[in-house]
Amino acid sequence: MPKKSAASAAHAEASVKLSSRGVARLQARHPWVYRSDIVGADDIPPGALVRVLDPRGKFLGTALYSSSSQIAIRMISHGSVADLPALVAERIRAAIAYRKGLVRNTDACRIVFSEADFLPGLIVDRYNDVVTLQILTQAMDAAPVREAILQTLRNEEDLQPAGIVERVDARIRELEQLPPLSSRLLWGEKSSTVIHMNGGNRNGGNMNGWMTSGEGSNAVRFHYDGLEGQKTGAFLDQRENYAAAAEYARGEALDAFCYQGGFALHLATRCANVTGVDSSRPALEMAEKNALLNGRELEWIEGNAFDLLREYAAANRRYDTIVLDPPAFAKTKRDLEKALGGYKELNLRALKMLRPGGILVTCSCSFHVGASDFLGVVAGAARDAHKSLRLLENRGAAKDHPMLVNVPETSYLKCLILSVSQ
Ligand code: SAH
Numbered sequence: 001m002p003k004k005s006a007a008s009a010a011h012a013e014a015s016v017k018l019s020s021r022g023v024a025r026l027q028a029r030h031p032w033v034y035r036s037d038i039v040g041a042d043d044i045p046p047g048a049l050v051r052v053l054d055p056r057g058k059f060l061g062t063a064l065y066s067s068s069s070q071i072a073i074r075m076i077s078h079g080s081v082a083d084l085p086a087l088v089a090e091r092i093r094a095a096i097a098y099r100k101g102l103v104r105n106t107d108a109c110r111i112v113f114s115e116a117d118f119l120p121g122l123i124v125d126r127y128n129d130v131v132t133l134q135i136l137t138q139a140m141d142a143a144p145v146r147e148a149i150l151q152t153l154r155n156e157e158d159l160q161p162a163g164i165v166e167r168v169d170a171r172i173r174e175l176e177q178l179p180p181l182s183s184r185l186l187w188g189e190k191s192s193t194v195i196h197m198n199g200g201n202r203n204g205g206n207m208n209g210w211m212t213s214g215e216g217s218n219a220v221r222f223h224y225d226g227l228e229g230q231k232t233g234a235f236l237d238q239r240e241n242y243a244a245a246a247e248y249a250r251g252e253a254l255d256a257f258c259y260q261g262g263f264a265l266h267l268a269t270r271c272a273n274v275t276g277v278d279s280s281r282p283a284l285e286m287a288e289k290n291a292l293l294n295g296r297e298l299e300w301i302e303g304n305a306f307d308l309l310r311e312y313a314a315a316n317r318r319y320d321t322i323v324l325d326p327p328a329f330a331k332t333k334r335d336l337e338k339a340l341g342g343y344k345e346l347n348l349r350a351l352k353m354l355r356p357g358g359i360l361v362t363c364s365c366s367f368h369v370g371a372s373d374f375l376g377v378v379a380g381a382a383r384d385a386h387k388s389l390r391l392l393e394n395r396g397a398a399k400d401h402p403m404l405v406n407v408p409e410t411s412y413l414k415c416l417i418l419s420v421s422q
Helices: 020-027 084-100 143-155 170-175 236-248 262-267 281-293 305-314 333-353 371-384
Strands: 014-018 032-034 038-041 049-053 059-065 071-077 108-113 122-127 130-135 163-166 184-188 192-197 220-225 252-256 273-278 299-302 319-324 354-364 388-395 414-421
Touching: 014 020, 014 059, 020 032, 020 059, 049 071, 071 084, 084 108, 084 122, 084 143, 108 192, 108 236, 122 143, 130 143, 143 163, 143 184, 192 236, 220 262, 220 281, 236 262, 236 319, 236 354, 236 388, 236 414, 252 262, 252 305, 252 333, 262 273, 262 281, 262 319, 273 281, 273 305, 281 299, 305 333, 319 333, 333 354, 333 371, 371 388, 371 414
Parallel strands: 014 049, 130 163, 252 273, 252 319, 273 299, 319 354
Antiparallel strands: 014 038, 032 071, 049 059, 059 071, 108 122, 122 130, 163 184, 192 220, 354 414, 388 414
8 A cells, every 4th residue: 555645644544552551551651662663553644643452442542653763653542543744833823822821021931842742743842023933854844834833823813923944953853754954934024032031030930931022121131143053042842940049149250151151141240250161162153152142241262161169179178059960971870870970970060069058050951861860969979078958949840840740751851940058
């Protein structure tokens, strides 16, 4: 039988039968079923919508099928789906409505976060008037689905983008056996802009909630370019943590792994001196442009943060505020022990340099390092540094990066804010 293209599979025609273990996963409200838990399947085209059945043939819902991923199906509905593009459009509108009540004081936030917004394989971010999208699965790549995504974003009154950019992760397209694409402007004219974060105060939110423009506010500004090679713009998941960190920050501050200055520029609203350290020169060049945009003077140091912290600690340098936001050390479970060692070392060095009463903001974005593992590492560092730490805030990703409580994979970012005594 010739393979149908995914584009024609707007409603589910094929079925997959799950093992009882696969059924148990769905009953636990996890949307993924691995290929090893599929016990029977029709000839299914890549990216098709499939009817999901239990071992006895009972209908469980509708899923998106991938012919290449180990995650063979991702549930999209516990009922039937007559029209996938229409469902995707409706879910995008619901994701926007969800954020309207939650996201304040910014014109930059994540609008769609894949499984956490019941749209597996789709990520959409808003950077002021530039909207970016990422497509990570075969089903979302089908032409009618793409068209529905684009139309919905273009026509959404609460967005009104001047440009829509597709950002391509070449490795994921290859894994999903999708034809290669490059990042490009999909619609409109604009691919770069200026974004505004954390205007107004954190608790009161006296700015106009979901901002259409940050002009005239006390927001921190950043350049954003959707077509630059490296991921640009701030890390949106840290947005609320920037504001939280700034609330406690004071004195002399160090932002280790500063990238384009996300924490550093927020600290600069409170601190006398701020130094940012990163190993990437292009990131620091953008950080300096961001400093100019905000009318601030900061010191940027290009180098290895591990070495610098070691040198500074040995030279008895002292700070009042230190932020640690390294890249994910544990990319897989196997890296866990090594990753924990890396976090411990960084936190130990930072604690040695913090004055009594100082503030440590320490982050981990490794999914494999759990929240309690991370707290344990920080506790171990405090013990070795002979300091007591009080936990001020135990934080995660910003609310526009929702976490589904039954889907651990949607939770990865940890951000602890601690006060150093003795
Ligand atoms: N805090 C930043 C995000 C940090 S991402 C923000 O909120 O925007 C991690 C950063 O660590 C990247 O910019 C990367 O260039 C940098 N990096 C990776 N390894 C490093 C090292 N050994 N020393 C210093 N910087 C490093």
